[in-house]
Amino acid sequence: MFRPTCLCWLVSSTSGGKFRQINKSLEATEPMTSDSPQPADLVLAVLGVGLLGGSVATGAKERGLAHRVIGIGRNPERLQTAVDRGIIDEFVTDPAQANGSWDIAVVATPVDRIPDDVRAIASVSRPGAIVTDVGSVKASICAAVGDFPADGVTFVGSHPLAGSEQSGFEAARPDLFEGRVTVVANNGPATAVSRVSRFWSALGATVVQLDPKTHDEALATTSHLPHAVAAALASILQSDQRILSATGFRDTTRIAAGDPDLWVPILLSNADALDVSLDRFAESFELFRTAIRNRDASELQKLLQDAKTSRDAL
Amino acid sequence: MFRPTCLCWLVSSTSGGKFRQINKSLEATEPMTSDSPQPADLVLAVLGVGLLGGSVATGAKERGLAHRVIGIGRNPERLQTAVDRGIIDEFVTDPAQANGSWDIAVVATPVDRIPDDVRAIASVSRPGAIVTDVGSVKASICAAVGDFPADGVTFVGSHPLAGSEQSGFEAARPDLFEGRVTVVANNGPATAVSRVSRFWSALGATVVQLDPKTHDEALATTSHLPHAVAAALASILQSDQRILSATGFRDTTRIAAGDPDLWVPILLSNADALDVSLDRFAESFELFRTAIRNRDASELQKLLQDAKTSRDAL
Numbered sequence: 341m342f343r344p345t346c347l348c349w350l351v352s353s354t355s356g357g358k359f360r361q362i363n364k365s366l367e368a369t370e371p372m373t374s375d376s377p378q379p380a381d382l383v384l385a386v387l388g389v390g391l392l393g394g395s396v397a398t399g400a401k402e403r404g405l406a407h408r409v410i411g412i413g414r415n416p417e418r419l420q421t422a423v424d425r426g427i428i429d430e431f432v433t434d435p436a437q438a439n440g441s442w443d444i445a446v447v448a449t450p451v452d453r454i455p456d457d458v459r460a461i462a463s464v465s466r467p468g469a470i471v472t473d474v475g476s477v478k479a480s481i482c483a484a485v486g487d488f489p490a491d492g493v494t495f496v497g498s499h500p501l502a503g504s505e506q507s508g509f510e511a512a513r514p515d516l517f518e519g520r521v522t523v524v525a526n527n528g529p530a531t532a533v534s535r536v537s538r539f540w541s542a543l544g545a546t547v548v549q550l551d552p553k554t555h556d557e558a559l560a561t562t563s564h565l566p567h568a569v570a571a572a573l574a575s576i577l578q579s580d581q582r583i584l585s586a587t588g589f590r591d592t593t594r595i596a597a598g599d600p601d602l603w604v605p606i607l608l609s610n611a612d613a614l615d616v617s618l619d620r621f622a623e624s625f626e627l628f629r630t631a632i633r634n635r636d637a638s639e640l641q642k643l644l645q646d647a648k649t650s651r652d653a654l
Numbered sequence: 655m656f657r658p659t660c661l662c663w664l665v666s667s668t669s670g671g672k673f674r675q676i677n678k679s680l681e682a683t684e685p686m687t688s689d690s691p692q693p694a695d696l697v698l699a700v701l702g703v704g705l706l707g708g709s710v711a712t713g714a715k716e717r718g719l720a721h722r723v724i725g726i727g728r729n730p731e732r733l734q735t736a737v738d739r740g741i742i743d744e745f746v747t748d749p750a751q752a753n754g755s756w757d758i759a760v761v762a763t764p765v766d767r768i769p770d771d772v773r774a775i776a777s778v779s780r781p782g783a784i785v786t787d788v789g790s791v792k793a794s795i796c797a798a799v800g801d802f803p804a805d806g807v808t809f810v811g812s813h814p815l816a817g818s819e820q821s822g823f824e825a826a827r828p829d830l831f832e833g834r835v836t837v838v839a840n841n842g843p844a845t846a847v848s849r850v851s852r853f854w855s856a857l858g859a860t861v862v863q864l865d866p867k868t869h870d871e872a873l874a875t876t877s878h879l880p881h882a883v884a885a886a887l888a889s890i891l892q893s894d895q896r897i898l899s900a901t902g903f904r905d906t907t908r909i910a911a912g913d914p915d916l917w918v919p920i921l922l923s924n925a926d927a928l929d930v931s932l933d934r935f936a937e938s939f940e941l942f943r944t945a946i947r948n949r950d951a952s953e954l955q956k957l958l959q960d961a962k963t964s965r966d967a968l
Contacts, residue, residue: 501900521897548897555898561891562899566906568946569887571961572939573880576931582968583835583862584869585876586815588909589968592880595902596965600958604951611946617890618943625886625939629932632882632925637918644914647885651910654896654903 385442387412387435387457389422391503392474393448394512398427399543402514410438412461422509440466444539446498447473452605455484458495467492472536474500476559477609478525478552494532497525497552499559500545507599518544525552553613560613565621567603568614570596699756701726701749701771703736705817706788707762708826712741713857716828724752726775736823754780758853760812761787766919769798772809781806786850788814790873791923792839792866808846811839811866813873814859821913832858839866874927879935881917882928884910 384406386393393411400406411428412435413419419431432438445465447457454475462471471493475481478497485495500522522545524537537547550558574596577585607614631640698720700707707725714720725742726749727733733745746752759779761771768789776785785807789795792811799809814836836859838851851861864872888910891899921928945953 501898503900520900523898558895558898562895562903566887566903568942569883569939570906570965571958572942573883573935574961574965575938575957576934577875577964577968579967581872581876584815584837584872585968586817586834589876589880591905591908592884593961593965593968594905596958596961598958598962600955600962603958604955607946607954608949608951611949614946618946620890621887622939622943624889625883625936628882628886629936632921632928632932635922635925637922640921641914641918643889644885644910644912644917647888647907647910648912648914650891651884651888651907653893654891654899654907 382406382444383408383410383442385410385412385435385438385445385461386428387445387447387461388449389413389419389428389431389509390448391507391509391511392500392516393446394422394427394509395502395514395516396446396448396474396543397422397509398512399514399517401426401429403542403544405539405542410442412438418509425509427509427512435461435464438464440464440469442466443469444536445469445471447471447475450602450605451475451477451481451609454481458485462493462495465491465493469493470532470535471495472498472524472539474498475609476563476606478523478555480556480609482525482527482552494529496528496532496536498536498540499523499525499555500540501563502545507602515544519546520544521546521548523547523555524549525555527551556610557613557616560610560617561620564607564610564614565617567595567598567607568618569621570594696720696758697722697724697756699724699726699749699752699759699775700742701759701761701775702763703727703733703742703745703823704762705821705823705825706814706830707760708736708741708823709816709828709830710760710762710788710857711736711823712826713828713831715740715743717856717858719853719856724756726752732823739823741823741826749775749778752778754778754783756780757783758850759783759785761785761789764916764919765789765791765795765923768795772799776807776809779805779807783807784846784849785809786812786838786853788812789923790877790920792837792869794870794923796839796841796866808843810842810846810850812850812854813837813839813869814854815877816859821916829858833860834858835860835862837861837869838863839869841865870924870927871930874924874931875934878921878924878928879931881909881912881921882932883935884908 382405384400386397389397389411397409401409409428411419411422411431414433416433422428423431445461447454447461449457454473458471458473465471476499478499482497500517500520502516502520522540524533524547526533526549537549541547570593574593628643631643696719698714700711703725711723715723723742725733725736725745728747730747736742737745759775761768761775763771768787772785772787787795790813792813796811814831814834816830816834836854838847838861840847840863847863851863855861884907888907942957945957
């Protein structure tokens with residue numbers, strides 16, 4: 341059992357105006373300190389300008405959260421296109437070139453690259469800056485990043501539960517986080533955790549503060565296990581059966597279309613918790629298989645009803 | 655390997671006009687006989703005016719396929735409401751009351767009631783009439799219905815791959831079958847199979863003719879197995895993890911919200927084929943579980959890539 345600290349700022353899912361009003365009331369209850377610039381003064385760096393990084397960038401610009409957004413990446417042609425499309429204001433291919441002028445840096449690279457990228461950008465950040473990430477696992481990332489602050493730079497892990505099978509900043513949307521949950525790891529300094537929480541909240545997200553291990557155990561069941569299950573199901577479809585797959589099969593296997601290059605590191609970074617979830621699913625599946633094998637209508641009815649009750653509660 | 659006879663009448667997904675044109679060309683290549691009334695002269699009976707039966711009724715009326723649609727059911731208040739809403743033209747609660755005046759009768763009751771209902775309505779149909787159904791399994795229904803024709807009445811099994819978690823005629827839509835596959839069992843008399851195929855095609859469906867056993871084996875994998883898998887997954891979600899379930903979990907478990915009263919008979923009516931599919935899934939899932947347990951990145955990459963290739967082909 342965990343008891344999430346849920347900062348449910350009843351943000352309207354459509355109204356930018358409403359967001360501002362709510363943000364103002366937040367500021368009233370949690371006054372910014374001198375090292376917490378007002379949103380409009382904030383400089384934001386985004387390392388990895390893809391779907392998530394691009395959505396953070398364009399969301400922050402559209403909502404007036406940052407007056408300058410610096411994209412950091414490896415491919416200058418791609419980054420120039422992101423500038424041309426107004427997703428970022430400028431770019432560098434080497435974090436050291438940007439003089440560490442950001443207040444918040446968001447690392448939005450694949451899970452297996454996040455720890456190195458966090459350390460790299462932290463090493464060139466100005467004192468007082470905060471580094472966060474968007475990785476789907478938290479305990480292994482926090483452990484790999486290691487001790488902070490270095491020179492007054494703080495790391496707080498984040499995980500916005502948003503995304504899609506699409507990738508690249510072409511799919512980025514300023515409202516990607518609107519009404520979606522973002523987990524902020526609560527194992528950092530309280531002030532930094534609060535600032536990072538307010539940042540995601542200002543992007544429209546519902547913020548849930550959790551310790552990294554609890555996050556990983558929950559996500560093993562809600563995200564990583566379903567990915568393995570959907571993939572195992574998609575794998576056994578024979579080509580001549582495709583025409584007989586309707587919306588049920590398509591929905592159940594949708595996430596199996598995700599990029600293996602992204603998902604292998606996610607699943608293996610959370611393998612300890614995922615092992616437990618895989619075993620729990622195997623036991624649950626075995627109950628259904630046994631009931632069907634035994635042609636046991638009353639047991640199957642009970643199992644399906646329990647499943648329906650659980651699903652209907654979402 | 656099966657080779658479906660796919661009657662892909664490039665029906666526009668929106669244009670009723672286009673449908674008529676294509677239907678006319680079909681009539682030109684397959685002239686109606688004297689006992690095959692022109693669509694506008696057809697009398698249609700629908701036994702079970704729920705989501706599927708109601709959609710057949712309102713679709714046939716809206717497209718001018720039938721000049722009279724008789725609803726048959728048990729609850730006169732509900733049936734009167736369906737008349738008031740224009741879904742059916744009239745109703746009876748006892749098939750014998752309607753003088754067997756229909757040309758085609760569609761049985762759209764739950765799977766475990768279909769065989770009895772088919773025999774009941776066939777026994778009061780006029781000679782030359784055709785009875786079909788919408789059941790999600792075909793071999794057990796065809797076997798339970800038994801020998802036809804009786805007094806010149808013919809049964810041809812159907813399965814439109816359309817539906818939703820919703821139920822009742824309130825959710826019925828005239829375009830429910832538009833662009834969706836409907837399987838027509840090809841084990842009946844060729845003329846009747848052809849007439850039933852044309853009926854579904856005229857409702858906008860892409861018709862695939864298959865033998866009942868091949869249908870059931872395919873649907874075990876594409877529909878019945880995913881239902882058990884989605885339910886097994888939904889069952890293990892803990893209540894405090896709900897807030898951390900995003901679209902991935904929701905899509906993967908969506909069908910687990912289906913009505914157990916409908917799904918127990920479906921799964922158990924196809925239990926022989928489903929046993930095989932459950933075993934195949936268990937083997938596939940075990941490959942993923944083993945790769946994750948062994949932290950075997952290259953094997954996991956291969957498995958996820960195979961799954962993605964299969965899913966992307968849909």
